[in-house]
Amino acid sequence: MNYTGAIFDMDGVLFDTERIYQQTWHELAEEHGIKLGGGFLKAITGTNGERMRRVVEEYYQVSDGAAVAEECMKRMQEKLSECVPVKDGVREILAFFREQGVRMAVASSSSLRQIEANLAGAGIRAYFEAVVSGTEVERGKPAPDIFLRAAEQIGCRPEECFVFEDSENGVRAGHGAGCITVMIPDLIEPSDQVRPYCSWICRDFFEVRERVNTNVLS
Secondary structure, X not given: OOOOEEEEOOEOOOEOOHHHHHHHHHHHHHHOOOOOOOOHXXXXXXXXXXXXXXXXXXXXXXXXXHHHHHHHHHHHHHHHOOOOOEOXXXXXXXXXXXHOOOEEEEEEOOOHHHHHHHHHHHOOHHHOOEEEEHHHOOOOOOOOXXXXXXXXXXXXXXXXXXXXXXXXXXXXXXHHOOOEEEEOOOOOOOOXXXXXXXXXXXXXXXXXXXXXXXXXXX
16 A cells, blocks of 8 residues: 555544534524434534535524524634644644655635634644645535545645545545545444445544554555
8 A cells, every 4th residue: 555645634533523513503403492313413424515504404494504504613613712622643643644754634624714723723734735625626525526636735646645534424535536545433433334435444543553554664
């Protein structure tokens, strides 16, 4: 396995923010007097734009899902301005890849403003040569567009790039791009349907480094 690049999703991968998102979605649901169904978590994770709007309209039973999504993003921005919780092993894997000369990018469905704010707040922005938002591509995840764009921006062939994801939409996007797709489950365990799209499934970035040392560098 040859690799020259590493592309990271943000929420649930670099940062332990998916739980905060879910809390915020549920706060909004209570204000609308509804209870979100059990399938909401899987349906909303890794989405943005039109796809997110449709999910919100289905589960919130509203005609304008964009307004609810906008309010959720506004509240998240306020919460994350106070603290951006970094996932275990993130700083270590970034330093490791830098030592190896691996070119790195972030590819997230979040807005560019939120991505940049989170990276700066966590003090890890300098590791990444490129940052790509889902708002910059025509099709969001599970389409591969965002990862293809990120690979292009760091000058790497997709098949030589790791993609690190926690959502099934993201895994499908990484696989569709032809990348070495690694799932690090956060709130959602991998289903039998998505497992074939994963090159590896790791519990955290410490295991990722072990796998790289064992399968790539040894």
